[in-house]
Amino acid sequence: MLDSVSLYRKMLTCRRVEEAIAGLWQEGLVSGEMHLGIGEEGVNAGVLDHLGDGDAVALDHRGTAGMLLRGVEAAAIIKECMGLEDGLCGGMGGHMHLFSKDHLAASSGIVGSSGPAACGFALAAQHLRPKKVAVAFFGEGAMNQGMLMESLNLAAAWDLPVLFVCRDNGAAITTSSPAVTGGSLEERARGLGVPGKSISGVDAEVVWHEAAAMLDRARSAKGPSFLRATCLRPQGHFLGDPLIRMVQKPVAEMKPRTGPLISAAISSGGASISQRLGAITRIMAMLGRAARTQLGNAHDPVLRMRKNLKITADELAGLEEEVELIVKDALEKALQSLPAGGEEAAK
Amino acid sequence: MREMSFSQAIEDALTQAMKEDQRVVIFGEDVHSLRMNLYTRFGEKRVRPTPISESAFLGAAVGAAMAGLRPFVELILIDFLAVAADAIINQAAKVEAFSGGRWEVPMVVRAGCGGGYGDGGQHEQSLWGWIAHIPGLKVVVPSTPADAGGLLLAAIADEGPVFFLEPKLLTDDLLEVLGSGGRTTVSYDIPTGGRTGPVPDRWEPLPLGRAAVRREGSDVTIAGAGIAIHRAAEAADLLSGEGISASVIDLRSIVPLDRDAVLKDVERTGRLLLVDDDYRDFGLTGELAAAVLESGMPARFARIAVEGTIPFDPKREQKALPNVDRIYEAARQLMG
Numbered sequence: 001m002l003d004s005v006s007l008y009r010k011m012l013t014c015r016r017v018e019e020a021i022a023g024l025w026q027e028g029l030v031s032g033e034m035h036l037g038i039g040e041e042g043v044n045a046g047v048l049d050h051l052g053d054g055d056a057v058a059l060d061h062r063g064t065a066g067m068l069l070r071g072v073e074a075a076a077i078i079k080e081c082m083g084l085e086d087g088l089c090g091g092m093g094g095h096m097h098l099f100s101k102d103h104l105a106a107s108s109g110i111v112g113s114s115g116p117a118a119c120g121f122a123l124a125a126q127h128l129r130p131k132k133v134a135v136a137f138f139g140e141g142a143m144n145q146g147m148l149m150e151s152l153n154l155a156a157a158w159d160l161p162v163l164f165v166c167r168d169n170g171a172a173i174t175t176s177s178p179a180v181t182g183g184s185l186e187e188r189a190r191g192l193g194v195p196g197k198s199i200s201g202v203d204a205e206v207v208w209h210e211a212a213a214m215l216d217r218a219r220s221a222k223g224p225s226f227l228r229a230t231c232l233r234p235q236g237h238f239l240g241d242p243l244i245r246m247v248q249k250p251v252a253e254m255k256p257r258t259g260p261l262i263s264a265a266i267s268s269g270g271a272s273i274s275q276r277l278g279a280i281t282r283i284m285a286m287l288g289r290a291a292r293t294q295l296g297n298a299h300d301p302v303l304r305m306r307k308n309l310k311i312t313a314d315e316l317a318g319l320e321e322e323v324e325l326i327v328k329d330a331l332e333k334a335l336q337s338l339p340a341g342g343e344e345a346a347k
Numbered sequence: 348m349r350e351m352s353f354s355q356a357i358e359d360a361l362t363q364a365m366k367e368d369q370r371v372v373i374f375g376e377d378v379h380s381l382r383m384n385l386y387t388r389f390g391e392k393r394v395r396p397t398p399i400s401e402s403a404f405l406g407a408a409v410g411a412a413m414a415g416l417r418p419f420v421e422l423i424l425i426d427f428l429a430v431a432a433d434a435i436i437n438q439a440a441k442v443e444a445f446s447g448g449r450w451e452v453p454m455v456v457r458a459g460c461g462g463g464y465g466d467g468g469q470h471e472q473s474l475w476g477w478i479a480h481i482p483g484l485k486v487v488v489p490s491t492p493a494d495a496g497g498l499l500l501a502a503i504a505d506e507g508p509v510f511f512l513e514p515k516l517l518t519d520d521l522l523e524v525l526g527s528g529g530r531t532t533v534s535y536d537i538p539t540g541g542r543t544g545p546v547p548d549r550w551e552p553l554p555l556g557r558a559a560v561r562r563e564g565s566d567v568t569i570a571g572a573g574i575a576i577h578r579a580a581e582a583a584d585l586l587s588g589e590g591i592s593a594s595v596i597d598l599r600s601i602v603p604l605d606r607d608a609v610l611k612d613v614e615r616t617g618r619l620l621l622v623d624d625d626y627r628d629f630g631l632t633g634e635l636a637a638a639v640l641e642s643g644m645p646a647r648f649a650r651i652a653v654e655g656t657i658p659f660d661p662k663r664e665q666k667a668l669p670n671v672d673r674i675y676e677a678a679r680q681l682m683g
Contacts, residue, residue: 094467146402175397
């Protein structure tokens with residue numbers, strides 16, 4: 001049975017934890033890249049709400065919310081992002097390489113690799129854990145990766161209990177996915193023998209019901225399914241995404257780029273003027289797409305879920321306060337774990 | 348002479364190559380953003396973004412090179428080679444040998460390599476030893492803007508497959524996107540030399556397989572490539588304060604490997620210290636140790652390289668990568 005309040009609570013927790021991680025990243029307490037799932041809560045929670053002990057999940061480079069939703073402690077995840085010794089993986093993996101053996105949850109920074117991993121988890125379930133399933137999360141960019149297409153086929157050929165979940169934001173880093181993708185993704189999955197469906201990932205309840213049917217199918221040994229859920233990610237590919245920066249601070253960000261671009265457009269030697277204009281038009285279109293990722297309220301899965309809750313204002317306020325406290329507590333624990341002078345050292 | 352950053356030198360040399368030879372085409376992930384200026388100047392036909400399909404586009408580069416183009420493939424990070432290893436190891440590397448030398452594969456794969464910005468062990472590998480292990484492949488690793496442009500032209504001019512590996516700590520564009528992302532709250536141990544420097548007014552290809560002696564010393568020979576060379580130069584400064592005179596040899600290309608330059612220097616110093624941002628075991632350092640052994644000359648030997656998976660935690664990462672302290676200590680021990 002769908003418990004909307006519980007689902008909202010999970011989504012809000014993901015949002016707040018990831019916002020806290022974004023804050024730490026901005027302060028320089030998290031190094032390197034940081035890929036968050038803000039905007040994808042409807043898909044993540046709507047699917048993972050169905051998983052229990054013995055079920056497995058293969059995550060991609062955007063796995064913090066997935067780990068959280070499988071029950072990994074928020075503080076352990078935050079600490080791992082900070083590279084601390086008492087983080088989920090002892091500070092060895094970082095946010096792209098989160099692993100929890102207890103939850104059969106693993107992630108990888110190599111695009112598409114969650115497909116084969118989920119097939120393996122599902123194969124082990126067939127042998128060792130009947131009725132248990134494996135879920136693979138990936139972006140639509142990964143759908144062009146050979147290993148993922150191969151794993152769709154393998155799952156179909158072996159009737160593996162896998163749910164392939166494609167979070168489609170329409171862009172592979174800065175590349176427009178439709179521009180580099182032939183055919184439709186669910187037809188591609190169907191062509192490989194995996195029944196597929198496309199839905200909007202903004203409505204977590206819709207995702208929840210679709211995932212329920214697909215996972216039932218997997219649990220009753222009827223084979224894999226493919227779910228494509230569209231979503232918007234206001235932070236782009238990762239924190240500090242150059243396109244999002246250009247959209248948010250056009251003057252400061254475009255200034256150093258403009259001179260070389262103009263020179264490229266007019267220098268002798270190169271393509272015809274019409275080809276150059278075509279390139280510039282596509283660059284502008286890319287920036288336009290980036291601008292449209294900024295979450296309006298209507299596209300925010302967390303706000304949408306909140307609006308439809310059937311609870312009193314007091315109950316809602318109580319729930320939200322509780323989530324804030326949990327996240328605050330996790331954040332404090334993480335900051336306390338910083339070695340003395342750690343803030344400086346981390347820089 | 349002009350002054351350029353490492354990234355500017357690469358783009359400038361690439362522009363020159365594309366102007367001079369219509370067969371040079373760029374493709375790879377996100378190249379319209381990564382090479383926005385070249386994308387604008389040469390149009391999408393010659394600078395073409397790909398899907399995230401390394402097997403397909405690296406494999407296609409092999410075919411395109413065999414059929415007359417000179418593909419310059421942007422792989423972004425060398426770690427991603429593992430996704431498309433067949434195209435390189437079983438195809439590109441084999442064509443010349445299999446065809447009895449009648450058919451060649453003039454392609455370049457450009458990729459960022461190395462760590463030092465806290466991105467974890469799946470995005471910070473160097474992997475040149477892995478590539479170098481396969482007959483038929485060449486690998487260059489520039490350490491200055493002038494070498495970056497010159498080796499890039501040599502790679503494009505070469506008739507076989509060449510990997511052009513770019514140490515990320517030297518490339519402001521890659522490091523900005525993958526490391527700081529617009530933040531001013533992070534900083535890295537960026538070597539003082541190598542990030543910007545003088546470059547020729549017009550690029551000429553540098554010969555592949557010729558090491559550069561960056562510093563001549565009499566007590567110990569320190570050799571390596573890329574970032575390691577800058578760390579070694581810094582350590583050599585410290586060592587000279589203690590009366591230890593170190594040579595620093597920049598290999599510049601891993602394949603072909605300038606064994607002679609190293610041996611010639613070791614003949615004088617009697618001591619070889621190798622510094623490698625790649626894995627220690629079964630790699631470059633062992634290969635040069637073998638060269639010394641095969642030469643029959645007696646020499647003391649030590650090496651500093653990456654010994655396990657690179658930790659994500661930036662503090663442990665820094666210790667895992669070759670750093671000035673480790674080089675300095677190892678050189679002192681060699682003197683003992």
